[in-house]
Amino acid sequence: MKNRQSLFAYILLAVFIIGGLAYFFAPFPPGKKAVDAVSSTPPSTAGFVKEGEIVFLRNGQKIKKIDVEIAENEAEQSKGLMYRPYLPDSAGMLFIFNDSAPRNFWMKNTIIPLDIMYVDAGKKIISIAKNTKPYSEESVPSLGNAQYVVEVNAGFSERHDIKTGDAISF
Incomplete structure (x- = not known):
């Protein structure tokens, strides 16, 4: 049981770290998704x-x-x-x-x-x-x-x- 909890904790920690890095290095402003960026980009650009x-x-x-x-x-x-x-x-x-x-x-x-x-x-x-x-x-x-x-x-x-x-x- 303890090994299962440790594994779950490590997976959860990895998800948070990867998610944080993805958020930090993302090319889109906070709160925007790739789909939003494409659809909200003015055609003039x-x-x-x-x-x-x-x-x-x-x-x-x-x-x-x-x-x-x-x-x-x-x-x-x-x-x-x-x-x-x-x-x-x-x-x-x-x-x-x-x-x-x-x-x-x-x-x-x-x-x-x-x-x-x-x-x-x-x-x-x-x-x-x-x-x-x-x-x-x-x-x-x-x-x-x-x-x-x-x-x-x-x-x-x-x-x-x-x-x-x-x-x-x-």
């Missing part, structure tokens, strides 16, 4: 998915073309480029709103710095917030009514000489 193209124009002449993902509903617009560790330089996100109004964006949960271009209903760039600060909860306002917003990597507008007054086509 999976990588860029081309859904369209934008051409930047000045006086009707093409400046630059990029591939874009499109955020056209409230859920996609709320998430934007949050949680992305990387965005190709030839890519961005186009936000399409139902109306033209003053817009405010922020960088909460956004890992990479961005240039945020606010575009009016006529598809003219009305303001550019350059090199926005990652993770910032500070409001980044449009400087007028915007119906569209384009987010690209920080420095994109400088590298490609994109300015307020230029236009987009998509």
Whole structure:
């Protein structure tokens, strides 16, 4: 009987030690299971998915073309480029709103710095917030009514000489 109790105690101790080590070295936050981590990971971390193209124009002449993902509903617009560790330089996100109004964006949960271009209903760039600060909860306002917003990597507008007054086509 004593040997059986000792064996049970050793097995129980081994289970606790292995369980503790697995918990300590687990790649998932406490309280999360592997299934939760996969299903709760925002799709945006999976990588860029081309859904369209934008051409930047000045006086009707093409400046630059990029591939874009499109955020056209409230859920996609709320998430934007949050949680992305990387965005190709030839890519961005186009936000399409139902109306033209003053817009405010922020960088909460956004890992990479961005240039945020606010575009009016006529598809003219009305303001550019350059090199926005990652993770910032500070409001980044449009400087007028915007119906569209384009987010690209920080420095994109400088590298490609994109300015307020230029236009987009998509």
